[in-house]
Amino acid sequence: MISVDRYQAIIKKLNDFMLGYSRSGRMILDIAVNDLINGGGKRLRPLLLLLSAEFGDGDKDKLLPMAAGVEFLHMATLIHDDIIDEAELRRGKMTAQEKFGKNAAVFVGDFLLTKAYSLFADYLSRESLLKLNKVVSLICIGEIDQFEGKYNTDLSVNDYLKRIRRKTALLFALCSYIGAYETGVRGRDLYNLYKFALELGMSFQIQDDLLDFTGNKIKIGKEADQDLITGIYTLPIILLLKKDNYKERASYLLSKEYLGEKEISEIKELLLESGTLLDSRNIAEKFLGRAEKYLERLPENRAKEELRYILNCQLTRKK
């Protein structure tokens, strides 16, 4: 896992900027934003942006606001996603929704989205802004697809990969793209940074989904089994539903009106026994391998070392 200490200084700077920029004098907003910012988080997206920018040599002053913008955007989707998920815990803290109710959570998310867009309008080039809008639109469509696909036992691996590409990987890719593009990186380097982050994002989401089954609630800081309970079927389940010896039993269990502890633990046994947890992990590693391939094509510098470090952390990620 990524050592937060390693990036402590830059994360502190980022947090301070975000706190200052989002202060509104409204208790609900200020507390919610404060909780989100101080609640930890790896800040992977801003780090990708900042590290990718080191491959260029353009204006570096606008990087911190841009990095704050992508983190605000990410936080807004977390809050709105929590409303969907009815997740009880996010990063081990009470969600904005639990603290202030679902209604206020909608507007806390909107407020963060607005802060993100203000920063983008102020600092991004028009090219990046257009690209960003396309990605945010696809993120929404990804969320809707996930919603429409709830409790659907016919999802293919391809449906799943498409969904996580939109839901997660494209924003990773966009972060690297923005950092690079806005500091003048073009051509092959820009392409390789974009693809590196895209593949990293794919593996990140698969691992994230795996942790829903295998993770320690305290470590991952959110309720385990949430996806399963709310009908969001991720890779291990989708693979299980394709396995001849398991699909019948798995479909039967998932079709139950109420998924209790007994059913959940049987499903988990099936996942272990059938090997689909391991298969999923292998697929995640395949994406990491691809990410590495793109990374290796980049010129050697300090930032590349750091990106390699982040990539290696993914391999051993426990939260």
Place this chain on the structure above:
Amino acid sequence: MISVDRYQAIIKKLNDFMLGYSRSGRMILDIAVNDLINGGGKRLRPLLLLLSAEFGDGDKDKLLPMAAGVEFLHMATLIHDDIIDEAELRRGKMTAQEKFGKNAAVFVGDFLLTKAYSLFADYLSRESLLKLNKVVSLICIGEIDQFEGKYNTDLSVNDYLKRIRRKTALLFALCSYIGAYETGVRGRDLYNLYKFALELGMSFQIQDDLLDFTGNKIKIGKEADQDLITGIYTLPIILLLKKDNYKERASYLLSKEYLGEKEISEIKELLLESGTLLDSRNIAEKFLGRAEKYLERLPENRAKEELRYILNCQLTRKK
């Protein structure tokens, strides 16, 4: 009230553009957007933008996308606002929330917001974009203020006016500003158009709030008494709570755990008897008077005639 026929051609063009631009191939999104667009609505905000643009002579091609952008933005706030309000009806139709559940409604709103921002990034000048972001941020703060002020019987008239300025009037003003600014209007004319729409927006929201008490459910297309039931105290109630002979009884009724038909009808009697409904109407007309003052300072042209027509419609508004 505004005759929809009068603007039929342009509204048709606008609707077609919005339908085309927002098509996603996702059932939930397409149906929700379709319902919103075909569900009527006066399209006041796009009309303000388009009419204000007639005072300038810059590029007119980008006006329709901009007008669609402000209407998408407005629709997004309606959807997210409905999640807050738990309103059962909006424009006489089922809300997105009722049709697809609260969870999907969050993302339908986000999707519309994204579509709005895409259009703004494509068509707005950076100056307008920055102004827009400030306004959207204030709209969020206005919504949060409204939420934080729920069931607060100490609200002042000034609190209320500040809230509706943020919640409604600033977007009206922004629409006129954008239409005018983007077609080259500057100086006094730009200022007068902005102020005209701001004052119009103030009176619009006061009237809207009055209709919550006096409106016919079918005509206004939303549940009456909703604000009252959900603890959003608007002008007539705030004025009532300041009246010596009424404040005690009103506070007592509003403090009840559950507001039934009996309490609501007594509150309405108090509103009538105390004259605060009429007082509120007079305040709305005062804002209309101010709007007219700014309008009259503008050069005579067809658009001014139309803005005068819209202003006069506000006087007799029933829905």
